[in-house]
Amino acid sequence: xxxxxxxxxxxxxxxxxxxxxxxxxxxxxxxxxxxxxxxxxxxxxxxxxxxxxxxxxxxxxxxxxxxxxxxxxxxxxxxxxxxxxxxxxxxxxxxxxxxxxxxxxxxxxxxxxxxxxxxxxxxxxxxxxxxxxxxxxxxxxxxxxxxxxxxxxxxxxxxxxxxxxxxxxxxxxxxxxxxxxxxxxxxxxxxxxxxxxxxxxxxxxxxxxxxxxxxxxxxxxxxxxxxxxxxxxxxxxxxxxxxxxxxxxxxxxxxxxxxxxxxxxxxxxxxxxxxxxxxxxxxxxxxxxxxxxxxxxxxxxxxxxxxxxxxxxxxxxxxxxxxxxxxxxxxxxxxxxxxxxxxxxxxxxxxxxxxxxxxxxxxxxxxxxxxxxxxxxxxxxxxxxxxxxxxxxxxxxxxxxxxxxxxxxxxxxxxxxxxxxxxxxxxxxxxxxxxxxxxxxxxxxxxxxxxxxxxxxxxxxxxxxxxxxxxxxxxxxxxxxxxxxxxxxxxxxxxxxxxxxxxxxxxxxxxxxxxxxxxxxxxxxxxxxxxxxxxxxxxxxxxxxxxxxxxxxxxxxxxxxxxxxxxxxxxxxxxxxxxxxxxxxxxxxxxxxxxxxxxxxxxxxxxxxxxxxxxxxxxxxxxxxxxxxxxxxxxxxxxxxxxxxxxxxxxxxxxxxxxxxxxxxxxxxxxxxxxxxxxxxxxxxxxxxxxxxxxxxxxxxxxxxxxxxxxxxxxxxxxxxxxxxxxxxxxxxxxxxxxxxxxxxxxxxxxxxxxxxxxxx
Numbered sequence: 001x002x003x004x005x006x007x008x009x010x011x012x013x014x015x016x017x018x019x020x021x022x023x024x025x026x027x028x029x030x031x032x033x034x035x036x037x038x039x040x041x042x043x044x045x046x047x048x049x050x051x052x053x054x055x056x057x058x059x060x061x062x063x064x065x066x067x068x069x070x071x072x073x074x075x076x077x078x079x080x081x082x083x084x085x086x087x088x089x090x091x092x093x094x095x096x097x098x099x100x101x102x103x104x105x106x107x108x109x110x111x112x113x114x115x116x117x118x119x120x121x122x123x124x125x126x127x128x129x130x131x132x133x134x135x136x137x138x139x140x141x142x143x144x145x146x147x148x149x150x151x152x153x154x155x156x157x158x159x160x161x162x163x164x165x166x167x168x169x170x171x172x173x174x175x176x177x178x179x180x181x182x183x184x185x186x187x188x189x190x191x192x193x194x195x196x197x198x199x200x201x202x203x204x205x206x207x208x209x210x211x212x213x214x215x216x217x218x219x220x221x222x223x224x225x226x227x228x229x230x231x232x233x234x235x236x237x238x239x240x241x242x243x244x245x246x247x248x249x250x251x252x253x254x255x256x257x258x259x260x261x262x263x264x265x266x267x268x269x270x271x272x273x274x275x276x277x278x279x280x281x282x283x284x285x286x287x288x289x290x291x292x293x294x295x296x297x298x299x300x301x302x303x304x305x306x307x308x309x310x311x312x313x314x315x316x317x318x319x320x321x322x323x324x325x326x327x328x329x330x331x332x333x334x335x336x337x338x339x340x341x342x343x344x345x346x347x348x349x350x351x352x353x354x355x356x357x358x359x360x361x362x363x364x365x366x367x368x369x370x371x372x373x374x375x376x377x378x379x380x381x382x383x384x385x386x387x388x389x390x391x392x393x394x395x396x397x398x399x400x401x402x403x404x405x406x407x408x409x410x411x412x413x414x415x416x417x418x419x420x421x422x423x424x425x426x427x428x429x430x431x432x433x434x435x436x437x438x439x440x441x442x443x444x445x446x447x448x449x450x451x452x453x454x455x456x457x458x459x460x461x462x463x464x465x466x467x468x469x470x471x472x473x474x475x476x477x478x479x480x481x482x483x484x485x486x487x488x489x490x491x492x493x494x495x496x497x498x499x500x501x502x503x504x505x506x507x508x509x510x511x512x513x514x515x516x517x518x519x520x521x522x523x524x525x526x527x528x529x530x531x532x533x534x535x536x537x538x539x540x541x542x543x544x545x546x547x548x549x550x551x552x553x554x555x556x557x558x559x560x561x562x563x564x565x566x567x568x569x570x571x572x573x574x575x576x577x578x579x580x581x582x583x584x585x586x587x588x589x590x591x592x593x594x595x596x597x598x599x600x601x602x603x604x605x606x607x608x609x610x611x612x613x614x615x616x617x618x619x620x621x622x623x624x625x626x627x628x629x630x631x632x633x634x635x636x637x638x639x640x641x642x643x644x645x646x647x648x649x650x651x652x653x654x655x656x657x658x659x660x661x662x663x664x665x666x667x668x669x670x671x672x673x674x675x676x677x678x679x680x681x682x683x684x685x686x687x688x689x690x691x692x693x694x695x696x697x698x699x700x701x702x703x704x705x706x707x708x709x710x711x712x713x714x715x716x717x718x719x720x721x722x723x724x725x726x727x728x729x730x731x732x733x734x735x736x737x738x739x740x741x742x743x744x745x746x747x748x749x750x751x752x753x754x755x756x757x758x759x760x761x
Contacts, residue, residue, distance in 0.1 A: 057282045057320035057402065060442050062412055065091070066100060066404035068282055068320065068376065069438035070396060071428060078398055079434055080105070087436065089405060089426045100404030104282075106143045107398050132691070132736075143178040144397045145196065145279055147272050151265045151289035151328075152187045152213045159328035160212040163288045166326075166386035167207045171200050174387070174394060177694060182206075186268035187213050196279075202589045205568035209526045265289065266308040269323075270315060275467040277319035282400055284377075285321055286393055288328045288386070291364020292371065305367070313374035317439045324377040324393045325368035330384035332361055374440040403438075412444045419443040457576070461520050464574040464585035474575050474584030475499030475554075479654050479755075481604025484595050484671060485715070488562060492523070492590055493604070494571055495654035496557040500550045503540070504580035511543040521573040523561045531569070532561045537578075553649045566594035595671050600741045602753040603669035607735070609651035609662050656757040660726045666735060667719025668753060670705075674743035675713060682707070683742040686718050691734040702740065730759050 059066040071079045071087075084101035148170070150163055167183060175181065180196040183206035197203065269285065276283045292309075294302060316323055335354055336342070342350050369379040378396070380389035403426075411422060423441040428434040455463065464471045477497040484490045496519075503515040516539050523532040542550050563569065568591050576583040593601045650657045651664075658664055666688075673682035684705040690698040710716055718739065736754040 056280070057400075058318055058439070059404070060318065060445075063406055064100075064404055065096075065407050065411075065424075065442070066402060067317075067424060067439050068322075068400045069403055069426065069436055070376070070400050072435050072437070074433045076392070076395075078396075080399060082401070082428070082430065086430045087401075087403065087426060087428055089403060089424065091405075091407065091411070091422050091424055091441075093423075093425075094408075096405035096407075098403060098405055100402060102402050103399060104402060105399040106282075132694070132696075141178050142180045142281075143176070144394070145180045145276070145281065145283040146182075146393075146397070147196075147276060147283070147285045148181065148183045149269060149272060149285055149287045150183070150185050150210050151287060152185050152210065153264050153268075155213070155288070155290050155328055157212045159288075159290050160210065162330060162384075162386055163328050164207060164210050166288070166390055167210065168204075169387040170390050171203045171207065174391060175200070175203075182272075183210070184268075184272055185210060186265045197589070199589075201591070202568075205526070205589070205591060209568070265292070266305070266312050270308075270312050271466065273312070273316050273319050273321050276321050277315075278467070281320065282397075283319070283321045284393060284397055285316070285323045286390065287323060287325045287368070287371070289325060289368060290329055291327060291361075292367030293360065293363045294367045294370065309367070309371060309374075313371065313440065314443055316375045317442060321375065322377045322396075323371055323375040324396070325372045325379045326386055326389045327365055327368060327379070327381040327383075328386065330386070331382045376437055376439045378437070414444065419445050457518075457578075457581075460581065460583050461518070461574050461576055464576075464583045465520065465522060465572050467585065471574070471583055471585040473582035474502040474577060476573070476575060476584045476586040477655060478571070478573060478586040478588045479656070480571055480588045480590045481606065482590060482592055483603045483669060484601075488560075490563045490566070490592055490595060492561045492563055492569065492571070492592065494521075494559055494561065494573075494588075496573060496575075496586070497652070497654040498555045498557060498575055498584075500540070500554050502580075502582055502584070503577045504582075505540075505547075506579065508541075512541050513543060513547050515540045516578045518576045518578065519557060519573070520576075521559070521571065524570045524572070525565070526567045526569070531563075534559060554655075556652065556654045558654075563592045566592050568592075598672050599748050600673060600739065600744060600751040601671040602737065602739060602751045603671070605666055605668045605735065605737060605753055605755040606653050607651075607656050607664060607666050607755060607757055608653050609658050609664045650760075656755070657760050658724055658757060659760055660724055660728055660730070662724050664722045664724055664735075664757070665719065666722070666737070666755075667717060668737060670716040670718055670739055670751075671714065673713065673716055674741055676743060680713065682713060682716065684716070684718075685740045685742065686720075687738040687740075688720065688722070689736045689738070690722075691736065692729075692731055697728065697733075702738075705739075724759060728759055730761050732756060732758055 057066070057068045069087075071082060073079055080103050082103075084098050087098065087101075089096045089098060148167060150160075150167075152160065155163065171181075175198075177198060180198060181203060182196045183203055265287075269287065272285065276285070292305065294306060294309075313323075335357075336350070365379070365381050368381065372379040378392075380386075380392065383389060414420075421441055421443050424438060426436045426438055428436050475498070479495040479497075481493045481495075482490070483493060498517075500515075503517065505513040505515045508514050516537065519534065519536050519538060521532075521534040522530055525531045540550070540555070557575075561569075561571070568589065570587060570589050572585070572587045574583060574585040590604075593599075595601055649655070650659075651662065670684065673684055675682055682705070685702040686705050687702045688698075688700040689696060705716065705718055707716075718737065734754050734756050736752060738750060738752045740750050742749070
């Protein structure tokens with residue numbers, strides 16, 4: 001592995017962070033660094049809100065059992081106007097008095113209007129128009145949380161193709177701006193557990209990683225029937241059918257392999273649901289699978305799979321997760337087909353093999369049906385339109401009833417040292433053939449008893465790294481930037497801001513304060529494998545004003561990861577305070593382009609800024625005026641720092657928080673610009689757009705790139721300065737840069753990049 005750049009934890013000076021890829025504007029000098037301000041949100045990704053009692057859907061306590069339920073009519077349409085007296089709930093066949101009853105709707109969306117009219121309008125209908133950056137919903141705006149889990153451990157080649165089509169259609173046509181989604185493969189381990197996102201770009205990258213797994217060994221749902229020469233020779237020799245034939249041995253091996261894969265699939269689902277447990281509200285898992293068999297070839301119960309299913313469904317019920325299953329094989333014919341070769345086979349043997357096909361199809365669908373029914377979902381089978389199945393799931397997420405009752409005192413009595421399972425059933429009294437769908441029940445232990453015991457250091461770090469969500473015990477904000485240079489090639493630079501107020505500092509002699517932290521980071525490739533990892537222990541000692549600044553402004557950790565192949569990458573990082581055992585984690589997705597293809601490409605965007613109270617700032621662009629498109633703003637970052645002027649640490653590139661009235665500087669690299677034959681010079685136009693909650697608040701005029709102070713035409717620098725006027729409301733914003741190469745062909749003419757930042761009061 002290529003040796004990575006020096007890695008360090010410090011109170012960081014901006015130019016120390018940015019030297020190397022952005023060398024023309026940074027002085028590679030060691031100085032007394034300036035601390036960074038703590039962000040209000042703990043990472044670059046959407047943060048899950050911590051579940052409060054009011055957010056809990058399923059509650060199982062000694063004095064309250066609360067479950068969620070859906071009521072539909074004969075056409076599958078939800079019924080939302082039931083009264084408590086129209087529903088009956090039974091625990092182990094005994095009627096229960098309903099004490100809590102309400103309907104929760106997920107259909108009330110929030111849509112922000114543009115804050116300021118755009119000065120220039122892009123043409124969204126143009127085929128080659130630059131994409132609009134995704135708006136990240138706030139936790140309170142999220143209406144549906146959906147994990148799309150692809151069981152690629154056992155999916156056939158044909159099923160994998162159908163799954164990819166359904167996933168693409170969902171992302172392109174069915175997904176709503178307020179959906180929080182993850183696409184997860186069961187075979188890829190921890191590297192597949194991306195954070196839930198509303199970014200279609202990230203989801204499409206995840207879909208590209210959904211490929212047929214040759215380990216499954218299946219091209220289609222059923223292997224073709226073939227004659228067994230060994231068995232035929234036995235019969236011709238008068239030896240009968242004693243002993244195992246090679247085909248029977250292969251069948252047993254296939255059955256054993258399928259059992260192992262099924263247990264692995266359920267283990268991966270367990271992994272996902274444990275992470276989803278931290279999110280408030282009712283969540284959904286959609287499992288695309290070729291089936292889960294509950295019985296073996298002898299018709300006997302497979303205790304290993306059944307036990308894994310029971311543990312999984314109980315965990316899902318307590319985590320308020322509904323599981324829907326989709327048989328990715330579609331409508332299957334179990335009889336003889338043209339692919340089968342029955343030459344020389346007896347009729348009895350052919351009938352047996354066909355019956356075995358039917359049995360396997362039924363049993364594998366039964367496992368999917370069981371998993372869905374036990375958690376209040378439903379199974380979709382015998383349908384070739386998987387996208388329609390996904391649509392049914394989305395319709396089912398429109399809302400649900402919360403129904404609560406007080407359990408009997410004996411409910412949580414432990415008899416014989418084992419917990420009992422309490423079955424919950426119900427019915428609707430209103431006429432019209434209404435159907436009540438709810439969870440199957442619960443085991444006789446309370447929520448308090450399910451809380452995990454204290455874990456070891458390794459278990460704590462692994463849990464934080466493997467969760468699909470960010471942990472907030474230590475506040476983190478992660479920024480990843482792609483760059484490329486002749487010396488290092490392509491690499492990803494990561495800036496991690498750490499909220500030091502979450503550390504347990506210990507006083508020492510002479511006023512010193514000390515904290516010891518652990519930093520563990522993994523970078524995963526698009527196949528889920530680790531391409532780089534870091535594990536370090538850092539000791540932080542400070543006193544006086546420095547200690548005060550550390551608490552106020554936090555710390556920045558920076559490191560580079562060399563990237564040998566283009567593609568989608570994911571960084572997962574955890575920071576643990578050794579004394580308090582508080583732990584924080586963050587994850588970020590980044591797509592690394594192939595610079596060697598000689599297509600117009602942009603690096604990541606670096607944001608920094610200063611307070612807008614100096615005369616020099618009067619030249620800054622205000623939204624509504626034409627932007628200066630040159631490298632001067634980027635160069636001024638280095639100039640200001642070199643002069644020792646004060647830089648607001650809140651506007652550090654790792655924090656990206658700006659006050660209204662501040663001046664925002666941004667810059668980036670441009671790779672592979674075409675050069676004219678006459679003078680060897682590029683012809684580039686740059687444009688900047690600002691978005692808030694998906695709505696444009698400013699669109700700049702396309703402006704020729706300033707080519708002054710550009711020593712290397714292979715790595716041009718773009719950048720400018722924007723004055724954030726007082727009319728911009730506090731909140732999350734996206735800055736998008738669009739570069740057009742006027743010398744390139746129409747299809748390769750435009751490149752774009754964006755980055756989020758926050759305006760605070």
